[in-house]
Every structure is written in structure tokens, then in C-alpha cells.
Amino acid sequence: MSIAYLAPPESEAELMRRAQQIAGKTFAEVASERQIKAPANLQRNKGWVGNLIELALGAQAGSKAEQDFAPLGIELKTIPINAQGQPLETTFVCVAPLTGNIGVTWQYSHVRQKLAKVLWIPVEGERHIPLAERRIGAPLLWQPSEEEDQQLQADWEELMEMIALGRVEAITARQGEYLQIRPKAANNRALTEAIGPSGERILTLPRGFYLKKRFTAPLLAQHFG
Template identity: 55%
Template sequence: MVRNSAPQSIDDLMQRCHHIAGKSLGQIAQEVGCRVPADLLRNKGWVGQLLESYLGADAGNQAEPDFISLGIELKTLPLNAHGEPKESTYVCTVSLSEYEALTWQESWVKRKLSHVLWLPVEAESSIPLAERYIGAGWLWQPDQIEEEILKADWEELMDRLALGEQSELTAREGQYLQVRPKAAHSRILAKSSDISGETILMNPRGFYLRTTFTKRLLAKACI
């Protein structure tokens, strides 16, 4: 897969977004010399990787926003047949070492969500992967109310995690932000700590944005 050079400005990035809006994943894959997999069962991150390559995301595995010099994070938004978000949006991994070390301002969640390029993509399972279309991307930064709610969610969830309540924490907690297992299957385990401070093994957790929240963002972008 050929990776394009990083965009030099926000205008450059948005021009690339305009170019792919209305095109299929198959067309974009052809442009970057990439084979389209039969499905996403064993290639879950393929759509994101394809779009990162075309748009020139340059962070790789670094702890930086996807477009480092622009400070912009790329998030794909899979849509169902009704044009609504199909699933919650992964933000970042929950790190055991961060439970007591960070404030919201220093958190990786805030950094990831400070400036986001959203790219909606058809994700209805009845549509072959290569024929799924990409929608019009838009830039988003949380307004004051959105950030206050995200901050409150993060602080409450981190407090629960710091108290060793990982096993009691469910995806029902949090208004916009939730914590969920992020492993591909239940056999993947990571070190954590329980309420007594003892080290235990459990499924890795991640922060996710609820579909109710991303649905609101999509509606605002379409106004």
C-alpha cells in the first residue's frame, strides 16, 4: 500500500478529503495500490489504514495525533443502512499507569479529541467492501459544553479505574465517553489491579465515544 506524503496544511488535507468524497473504497484502494480484502473479519482496521495512507497520516504508532504537524486526529465513522453511526468510536487505550498520574488537560483522550477529522463510510454488511462509499469529511473541535461532558465522563471513569473497579465498570457508565474491552477476543489479557490493589489479568480496556454522541456530531455536520 502506497502512503501519500503528509499534508502541509489543513487546506491541503481537506482538498484530499474532497477528492475521495463520493468514491468507493475499491476506487481508493486502486489509487494506492492496495488489494481489497473479502471482508473485515480478519482485517478490522483495514478501512482506517486505507484512508490514512491516502490522506497522508504520518503518526504511525507514535503517541501523536494522526497528522502530527496539523495536530489532527482521523476518525472513520461507519454508517448503517439508515445513515447512522453503526458502532461506538474507539479513542485510545486505557493505560494502567495513567490512573493517578494525569489530569484531563494532560490526558491522551483530550489530545485525541481536540481536533478531529471525521470521515463517514458506508458499513452496511450487505454491501461488498469494495463498493462501500466514502462520505464528505468534516473537521470538529469540541465546544465548551461537549468538552465539559467529556471531561466529567473521563474523570469519573478514571476515578473508578484508579479505585480498582475495572471489573465492575460497564459500558453503561459515561454520557459521551465509555470504557469497553478492546481486545479482539476474551483470551487476550493485560495486567491491571483490583480494588485491593492486587495485580490481576483482564481484557484490555479502551475509551470509546458512544453512538448517541457521534450521531449528534453527524447531524450537526449535515446542517
């Protein structure tokens, strides 16, 4: 049985129509429509839910650096929530560049590109619900307000300055109001180059930008409350 792929949506309206069509369905129902089998759990299939939603909506970017729906300028983010509609985890935005950052500004950053317009798809994430029976929530198409953009910029600039000054190892998940940097690697052997305290090249774990729950929780509450 081969996967049933969808052509990319040609308009924002078509994308939203597809997102509304899967709202309320279980993972098993949507997987069946795309002719794929739902795994028993996510222990060895961490990105399965995101991949399922991408398939259901016709996203084409995959692991590329561009937005999931690049012609529409829209990024797709699935967000696991509890029964109260609160996010259960932080949201990965993109990989944090640890070298070659001279002259990069917030306006042209990868983070800002990814967050310029986001289609949020909340999904049931509580572990007591069997994976196949978890449901997909109503979609939310969102753009940052001026205030949100300014705070995201302040966080990004603070974190990127630490990277540029060779202080990547000093960055903790507590830093940043909305945006944080955390290690993102399959294991401790997956090292990448970064700048050290004296400007030398060092090896460290890859890092990723994540949106904190204190950012996504009010966003969901405001739109779905």
C-alpha cells in the same frame, strides 16, 4: 505491486483538499489509486478501512500514541454510517491506561489530546453493500464545544476514578454519557496489569475508551443533516 504512499499533508487546507478529493469514491477506487487490493470482506481485515483512509490522506502515525496528523494536531476517525447517515457503531478513541495514573488530569489526558481536533470521514457501512462498492462520505473537521468538552471530562473523570480505586472490573459500557470504557483485546488470553480492589496488582483484559453513538449521531446530523 507496491503500495503508493503519500507524503503527509503540510497544512490543514491540504489535508481537507485530499479528504474532499476522495469523497464520493468507492473503496475499490481509492484502493486502486494507492495500489492495494480490497479484501472481499472485513472478517479478517477489521482495520482495513481505516488504514485505507490513512493511506489516501497521508497519515503517518500508524499505531503510535500520537495524533494521526501530529504536526497539524489533527486525529483521523472513520465512522461507518447507514443510509440515514447514522453511525453504526461506537468509535474507538484510545487505549485506557489501567496503571500509573496518579496525577493525570483531563487537560493532559490521551483522550483529550485525541479529541482536540478530529477529521471525521463517514463511510458506508451497511453489510448488504459489497465492501469494494462502499463509498466514502464528505469530511468534517470538528473541535469539541465547551459543553461537549465538559461532558467528556466528566465521563473521563468518573471512569478514571473507578480505575484508580481498583474497580476496573466493575466498569460497564452503560457508564458515561458520551464516553465509555470497554474491553479491547484480540482474545481472552491478552491480559494486562491493573489495580485490584485492595490496591494489589491484578491481570485483566485491556480496555479502550470509545465514543458512544449518542455522541456521534447528533454530531453527524448537525453537520450533514
